[in-house]
Amino acid sequence: MEQLIQQIASGLASGAIYALVALALVMIFTATDHLNFAQGEMAMFSTYICWQLIQWGFPFWPALGFTILFSFLLGVAIERVILRPLHNASVLSIVVVFIGLLAIFHSLAGGIWSHTIKNFPSPFPNVTFAGSGYIGAHQIGMILVSLLMLFALFAFFRFTPLGLAMRAAAQNPVSARLVGVKVDWMLALGWGLAAAVGAVAGAMVAPVVYLEPNMMASILLYGFAGALVGGISNPAGAVFGGFLVGVLENLVAYFGNLTEKTFGIYIVGNGEKLTVALIIVITILTLKPAGLFGRTTVRRV
Amino acid sequence: MAPLLEISGLRAYYGATEALHGLSFSIAQGGITTLLGANGAGKTTTLRAISGLVRREGSIVFDGRPIDKMATEDITRLGVAHVPEGRGTFVGLSVEENLKIASYGRRDKSGVRRDLDLVFTYFPRLKERIAQQAGTLSGGEQQMLAISRALMLGPRLMLLDEPSFGLAPLIVQEIFQIMRRINEEAGVSMLLVEQNAALALNLAENAYVLETGNVVMAGPSAELKNDEGIRKSYLGY
Numbered sequence: 009m010e011q012l013i014q015q016i017a018s019g020l021a022s023g024a025i026y027a028l029v030a031l032a033l034v035m036i037f038t039a040t041d042h043l044n045f046a047q048g049e050m051a052m053f054s055t056y057i058c059w060q061l062i063q064w065g066f067p068f069w070p071a072l073g074f075t076i077l078f079s080f081l082l083g084v085a086i087e088r089v090i091l092r093p094l095h096n097a098s099v100l101s102i103v104v105v106f107i108g109l110l111a112i113f114h115s116l117a118g119g120i121w122s123h124t125i126k127n128f129p130s131p132f133p134n135v136t137f138a139g140s141g142y143i144g145a146h147q148i149g150m151i152l153v154s155l156l157m158l159f160a161l162f163a164f165f166r167f168t169p170l171g172l173a174m175r176a177a178a179q180n181p182v183s184a185r186l187v188g189v190k191v192d193w194m195l196a197l198g199w200g201l202a203a204a205v206g207a208v209a210g211a212m213v214a215p216v217v218y219l220e221p222n223m224m225a226s227i228l229l230y231g232f233a234g235a236l237v238g239g240i241s242n243p244a245g246a247v248f249g250g251f252l253v254g255v256l257e258n259l260v261a262y263f264g265n266l267t268e269k270t271f272g273i274y275i276v277g278n279g280e281k282l283t284v285a286l287i288i289v290i291t292i293l294t295l296k297p298a299g300l301f302g303r304t305t306v307r308r309v
Numbered sequence: 310m311a312p313l314l315e316i317s318g319l320r321a322y323y324g325a326t327e328a329l330h331g332l333s334f335s336i337a338q339g340g341i342t343t344l345l346g347a348n349g350a351g352k353t354t355t356l357r358a359i360s361g362l363v364r365r366e367g368s369i370v371f372d373g374r375p376i377d378k379m380a381t382e383d384i385t386r387l388g389v390a391h392v393p394e395g396r397g398t399f400v401g402l403s404v405e406e407n408l409k410i411a412s413y414g415r416r417d418k419s420g421v422r423r424d425l426d427l428v429f430t431y432f433p434r435l436k437e438r439i440a441q442q443a444g445t446l447s448g449g450e451q452q453m454l455a456i457s458r459a460l461m462l463g464p465r466l467m468l469l470d471e472p473s474f475g476l477a478p479l480i481v482q483e484i485f486q487i488m489r490r491i492n493e494e495a496g497v498s499m500l501l502v503e504q505n506a507a508l509a510l511n512l513a514e515n516a517y518v519l520e521t522g523n524v525v526m527a528g529p530s531a532e533l534k535n536d537e538g539i540r541k542s543y544l545g546y
Contacts, residue, residue, distance in 0.1 A: 169413050176399050176410050183397035185381040186360065186390075187458060188414040 023254020029231025239302025
């Protein structure tokens, strides 16, 4: 039982990261109908920036603050410079651009900082407290920071004029322009925010998975899965999906180990976490193609 | 008095296809003008060209300022409010948010409050449904919302694209009465595109008839109503 709680808790911790990545994906998807394959590599690159600043002697939180700002500007710049000329391009050319961005950030990080695995410091004190048998301080910190980020974003979109303008631009670009919203800039802003969210996810997960150019590969996959399960068009659903996938993958390992212990038969274990989680995702999508909370859009023609 | 909107030699394009072939017409300050024509005559395209939603050439002068090179967002802020075909509702936003979004560009906060009061006097039903998601409104209510959204921009000119489309006759009557009140009480000039020519000619003082991207007839509505060609082609008697 204790082990089960522990597994769920650490599932929630990694789920928080998947939720952030899923949210970053959804933000760009709702505005442009494109899935940004480079989201993970952009987050990885940001994490390296944060690491570099810490190496130069900055304390963790100021370094992260600067990284968030840098990532935001980088996201805006990518949209304005690279994607802006492609607004009317076919889906395929945009996918190629995303893959290109992915490769560029990957080799750029490898080139600048080398491919060797690096330690990334955790900003949270390594204390023990009641219940610490279940969950580590960094994991709690991960969950808290992610939740804080999620609430800040929801408040921004729900209560600020700019947030409303961004939602309007994503929902109906033509109507948004007709009420004076600068839709092009809203897209760039969306890219900036997504990149900033990715940077937080990267810096939070790096102490766990260690820093290297491939660190975000499987996390992006889980993020995709979370976003799709929750509904790619629904930010709240995507966040829930992220947490769900995180808990699910740990439960798979837990119950796999349990059956092995009880019946002596090995069916699934730690090695099959990703596989089984993705099978569950595919099953959900087969039954509910729009995701658990997604809405199917009906177009009148 | 100088016209509020003066258009000359207007051409518009969808890709390489030219849809308007050098239109010229003007709209008087304070009045309602209507564009009539069959499907595909270029009525919607004319409105879209004025708002900068399609590629266009030629001269469009609004209130003494050329707007033919300006972006849609900036034209909107100058005081040209386009109520688009299909109502353009932000379906996932609440009714309140649909109205709010239009007023963000305005500096005159007292004017915004006055216009919001005006909206609720004209369309009390929107006040009742203020917190509701706009996508759940009926077609008529969405048309009311579209006109209200345009009104919240604080416009001098409204471009209305088929406000009667798909609505029950009683609702249409109600909406057209309000349009007249907006014109008279708020002093908003209007350019109206309508399939329903009888309705449009009753509301507007002046009319232009479009055929395949050209103006083929123009004049006061009262005159056009009695024109035999117009009666046969557009009024059906």
